[in-house]
Amino acid sequence: MTDPTGRNDGRTAQEMLDYLVTHLNGALRRPGMYGGETAIRLYLDAVAFAEASEQEWQQELKDLQTRRGSSSTGVRGAFQDLWGDAHEGAVASVYAEIAHRQGWLQLDRTLTSAEHYEIRRVSETWCRKDRFLSDVVTAFGPPSVLFGGNNPNYPKTLAYATDQRDDTLLCFHLWNSFAPEPSSSSASVHAEPVLWAFRDGGTLFTDGFIFTPRKDPPVGVRTEVRAQENRVARRPELRWNLAGCTPAALAGRNRLMDETTALDSVLQQAHMAQVSSVTGFEADGEIRVDLSDPAELDQLRRAMAVESLPGFHCMCGGDVRFELFDCAGERLAVVVLHHGATLRWGLWESDAVLADGRLLLAWLDGHGMPGPMQQFEADRQRAEERSEDERSWLAAMPAGLEGTADRILDLSRTGGRPSPELLAELTGRLQATFPDPVERALALLEWYGSGSGRCSGYPVHEGVPGELLGRVPIAELLAGLADPRAEERHEAGAVRHLVGWKTRPHQKRDVAGLPEPLRARLLAHARRSGDSDKQGRAERWLAPPRA
Missing domain, CATH: 3.30.1490 (Dna Ligase; domain 1)
Known part of the structure; x- marks a missing residue:
């Protein structure tokens, strides 16, 4: 980078990006100190520019407006319309979802897929009772990100996330404030923040909320007696x-x-x-x-x-x-x-x-x-299905990768990502076993099409062949899919790969260049899958534009 006088200050583009991402995460966690929603948007603009992701960022904003998560007064307005109040931590958590999908959100704690699933499983019934901040942390552990600071007298949002960008940010929105009466100006309304709602994605912004019994208009909440809150907080x-x-x-x-x-x-x-x-x-x-x-x-x-x-x-x-x-x-x-x-x-x-x-x-x-x-019994059935998915995934593992299965499966147990060293080893082994790039592409497509087959919410280990496919030139993938040996199982891997989240360095260009017969074939496969998430992704990526 050069300064206005033309001198080189030694800073690289990556250093500038890292600097902006760090401050973006600071603004998300403590929006009041940085300037609120406007500052968050400015930082997101800057990070998107530094990473050459302006189109993705603008599309995220359009999607947010389509979902009615942003009004003429921004995300704050959407919360104001929803429940009559809009604390900055809740607003920041919505932008944090975008940052998470783009790979810019820094997590203080990374959940495993099992932990993420467990929160989603119990959330609806768990929120049917009044809950407080200590209840959330006791039940689900420290958050991945805390929006709104540590002061218990103010609202805050606790978010839980995995390292999978497709997995939603699970948000617990909590409220507190100072009592309005002059005689108790130093006392907060609640002994600790009270849970108003849990949020988990949603087609429309309002679809993702589960409200607790405690969620009342703020004025009504402030009239409660603090002694009652203390009795609840002591958890008899x-x-x-x-x-x-x-x-x-x-x-x-x-x-x-x-x-x-x-x-x-x-x-x-x-x-x-x-x-x-x-x-x-x-x-x-x-x-x-x-x-x-x-x-x-x-x-x-x-x-x-x-x-x-x-x-x-x-x-x-x-x-x-x-x-x-x-x-x-x-x-x-x-x-x-x-x-x-x-x-x-x-x-x-x-x-x-x-x-x-x-x-x-x-x-x-x-x-x-x-x-x-x-x-x-339902959980046991799901466990059996997961075991069957794992057996299917292992059976489809390409030849030449013997001895690596346990290391890859461990990723789902620890919640970690495959290391560069592991990916390099797998790539080398595949190249040695399948010198022909078409055969190698077919082997990876079949492997990625096995297991659960889902485009999101799948075990971490199932993403490894997807990472390897992301390194394969698109011409080799197309040659594999055009090969007479390509079957339904290879199409399953292709659909999962091409319509997933940021699976290729030039995904938009690669998908746009698909031959029309292949595009129609893959879209038909997705429609037959019975997987609504996969179908929706395929419609967005593969279906011809409407007139």
Whole structure:
């Protein structure tokens, strides 16, 4: 770079881009310090220019307006229309989605695909109850990005994201402010920020919101009594009483006993169980079970028998809550069931693995709460489908890559991206095994067309052949698809690759240059797939423009 006098200051274009991206991320996190929405847009303009992505940035703005996420007064206006208020963190989170898709958002924490899926799975039911900032962090861990600063007296948005640009930014919008009365000007309305809404994409801007019961007009919220908020924030469900013992005394006793039998010792004193859904199996409601019958109590004790405490802690809030009471009506313990497999209890340092989770699910089913068993079976079915997808993906792995499967599969377990070294090794092996570029292209297309076949939300390891395809010249891909050996499975990989998000350095040019018969063939394949996301992408990329 040169200064106005023509002298070279030694700064490269990449250094300038890095500088702008750093300040863009600062403006997104603390918009009030940088100048709000206007400053964010200016930084996005500058970053797009520095990366030669002006067209993509302008298209993002058009898409945002089409989705009604921006009005004549910007994103702030869309929030104002939606809920009568527009704090800067919420506005910044919308622009952060664009930055994430373009590869400009810097994450403080990167979720695995499994963690991202889990938040999406529980969000609708989890938001049916009033929640606070501490509830969000306890349930889902530290955010990938915090918009709005750390001061608990002000609104903020917590966003959770993977390193996959196609995965949506999952946003929890929280509100707080100072009480308007002069006598309490130094006190905030809430003891901590209260959750108003969860946001996850959406065809239209408003489609992506799930509102909590607490979401009322700001004026109504400010009239609430702060003492009530303090009672909620203290989370009384974490308090307990056991046979008159103090928490310290009981903790001391618990360390002396086998942790796996500690809960059973409490169950022996239980005379009643109150069971309710945490994640909202609506048809189940709440049940109360009389445990004064020894046979009934023994059945529950067997169902809640613990095998081990391996030291892990599930990130979600659980599925079913058990409150156990003694004969005097005093609460003995609160235990939460997670995924039909583990229990969480305040006296354990980690979650405990059930000896037989199905026994507890069957107990719930037999007492009028079938939802957890149904959810467990549905999750098991999805797990089997994922396993089948993985077997299909492994079966389609090209020859010459023996010994690399575990390293690639580990990417989905850790949430990491393939290293340049791994990609270079895979490329070298493929070139040695398939000297013919057409055969090499066919092998990669078949591999990428296997597994789940999705264009977004797929396991990280399935993206590896896509990364390799992105390095293949478009002429070689076209030659492969024109080869007589090209079949449906190769078309599946081609569709997934060509209509995915930023899969090629010159994707628009490459897709625009597709021969019309091939374009029609790939579009027909996408339409037959039954995958609405893939169909929508293919219509945008491959369908002829409307007259």
